[in-house]
Amino acid sequence: MPIEALQRPLSLRQQVYERLRTALRAGEYRPNQRLTEIGIADALGVSRTPVREALGLLSREGLLSPMPHGGFKVPDLQVDDLNDIFELRYLLEPYAAGLAARNAYHEGVTGMHVAIQTEKQCLIDSDNIAFVQASQDFRNRLFSMAGNRRLASAISQIEGHVQFIRTETFDDWKTRTVLIASQERILEGVRLRSAEEAAKAMRALLTTTKNTLLAALQQYNADAAPEAHF
Amino acid sequence: MPIEALQRPLSLRQQVYERLRTALRAGEYRPNQRLTEIGIADALGVSRTPVREALGLLSREGLLSPMPHGGFKVPDLQVDDLNDIFELRYLLEPYAAGLAARNAYHEGVTGMHVAIQTEKQCLIDSDNIAFVQASQDFRNRLFSMAGNRRLASAISQIEGHVQFIRTETFDDWKTRTVLIASQERILEGVRLRSAEEAAKAMRALLTTTKNTLLAALQQYNADAAPEAHF
DNA sequence: TAGGCATCTATTGAATACAGTATTCTTATA
DNA sequence: TATAAGAATACTGTATTCAATAGATGCCTA
Incomplete structure (x- = not known):
């Protein structure tokens, strides 16, 4: 053995x-x-x-x-930073999703499916931490299927720059449902081997993510502002 | 002062x-x-x-x-690596050139022009080291004009992965002339504030660069192969 | 009381010391 | 002669120690 x-x-x-x-x-x-x-x-x-x-x-x-x-x-992100970051993500991630659709293989697709199912279960269980992990798992499998390690690495790096994603940021049921729906559209695009579909769905996902983060950032800055006067 | x-x-x-x-x-x-x-x-x-x-x-x-x-x-690059790297560069650099064209400002354009003139002088003087420096200067000014620091940083990182660019790689007069011509086209696109022109010229430049590197890599591997038998 | 100077502390940059492990070389035995 | 065991070597990972510097505090003087 x-x-x-x-x-x-x-x-x-x-x-x-x-x-x-x-x-x-x-x-x-x-x-x-x-x-x-x-x-x-x-x-x-x-x-x-x-x-x-x-x-x-x-x-x-x-x-x-x-x-x-x-x-x-700890760097404090401003709205400008978020714009820069997402400009880059809009460039990289839809492209990577398209590549993944072109290169799709069974194991990867299955893994993505499992990740989404896990997310749904976590949503029911209100297990935030596991949800974020499953979501990360989905992304990892997708980008690894794209078959360009340096692209995946670039994405992972720029993604890390958004470090105030507390698990709470995406805590509400509505946002997460939208998130899962977008991921299902991405998976569907990958399944059909349609690069364009996958990329489009990824763009939609990014838009949702960016808006959520923008709101969180503004909320955050509003909270933090009083301290700044000291 | x-x-x-x-x-x-x-x-x-x-x-x-x-x-x-x-x-x-x-x-x-x-x-x-x-x-x-x-x-x-x-x-x-x-x-x-x-x-x-x-x-x-x-x-x-x-x-x-x-x-x-x-x-x-020291990692030894294979053709696959080069393909990965240039896939990413094709994605990032033309986009950045387009941004630069959109945001073009006088100082940056002047700097790029000076860099090209310096390159020409270096070509005449056969000063390889200064040529490479001027070429790098051109790129830095271009990408800094794009106005997205994280994009510029991503480009600079992936560029660093091609580390066998010895100064000799681009040493022949023909390649350098083509290089300068491409850069002039990029500058022209930026001057006209035409994102599409700048991006197109950048793609051409990348193609030249990639082919040159591919040839150098194959040459290199051919040279190195005999040693591998020991 | 305000400003300048000295001292003290906190913290990083760099060097060295120590321990654990992998590799290689040697030697002994079959 | 070939193989395996053991010792010697080389190198990394981590800790500790030393040095330098910036900032703060307090005292002294004008």
Whole structure:
């Protein structure tokens, strides 16, 4: 029988990186909040070295912005940033969806279908975290089916720039239903191997996402404004 | 009068990063060659720490690929990789050129013009290094005029993946002349504020570039093949 | 009381030390 | 002679230590 390849433990740097990345995407840190190596190292119970390296990577990816005299802070997105980001996403993601439709293969399609079913179940169970995970799974399978790793990597990077997607942002039933409907249209396009259909559906999905994020951002800035006077 | 921003001394990490990046782009290391922290640290006369961090960044950018048990090697591009890379560049760069045409402003256009004139002079002087620099300058000005920093950053990243662009690759007079002609067409499109013209010219430029690189890659692999038998 | 100077602290940048692991070379035995 | 075991080597991952610098605080003087 084939024995399972034993997986070596992830390096600390990798763990710290993942942890911080998800924390940032979950909105655990406030915009403009300064992150100190020591603080994080202490909090995670590791030395500064792996933290240093993780921070460097995150900064390179744009999830943290470097401060003038060393150190990093959480960048605060403005509407302009969101426009830039989505301009890029409009360019990349529909194209990738089209590629996926052209290259569609059974396993990938099945995986996407399963992801959508999972999302529906999560909607019923009100399991927000699992929903977001399933949604991410859908995207991963779609973009991996596109067959261009560098394209997928570019998408994943730019997607990471929108880090105030707390799970709550998409928490309402209506938004999620629309989201699922869009994904089903994408899947349908992929099934039919229609690049144009898949791309069109992806554009619709992006529009929904952008509007939701815009609203969340404005809400957020409105909330944060009073603090700014201090 | 505006005083000059005083520049603090570059950190060692930054210096090592720059040094390695230019070395990689200049083709100083061979594909599949393993880069050891200690080796580089000794060669540059610094400790492993800044080297580690620089290597990590380069790896994240795709200029180095991580090895299974730690360490990095110079990735060897295959034709497939080149196709992936140019698929992405075809998507991003013509679009960016179009944006630049739409947003065109005097200073940027002038800068692009100067860059082209510099290239012509370098062609006469046979100054390869300066030619490549001027060419890079042209691109930077163009993409910065597009007004979307994240788009420009994505382009710069994917461009970095083609690191075997030694200066020699574009060394022949004919290729460079064609290159300059394409750039002039792009500039013309930008001047006329015609997004479509600029994008079209950029596509032509990319086609030239890709073909040149493909030829160089095949040449390179043919050269390298005999070694592989040892 | 206000401004300048010195000191103290917090934090990063860099170097070194230590541990674990993979690879390679050597040696012994079948 | 070939193969396998064991030792030596090389390298990475992580921690710790040292150095430098910026910012803050408090004191002293005009």
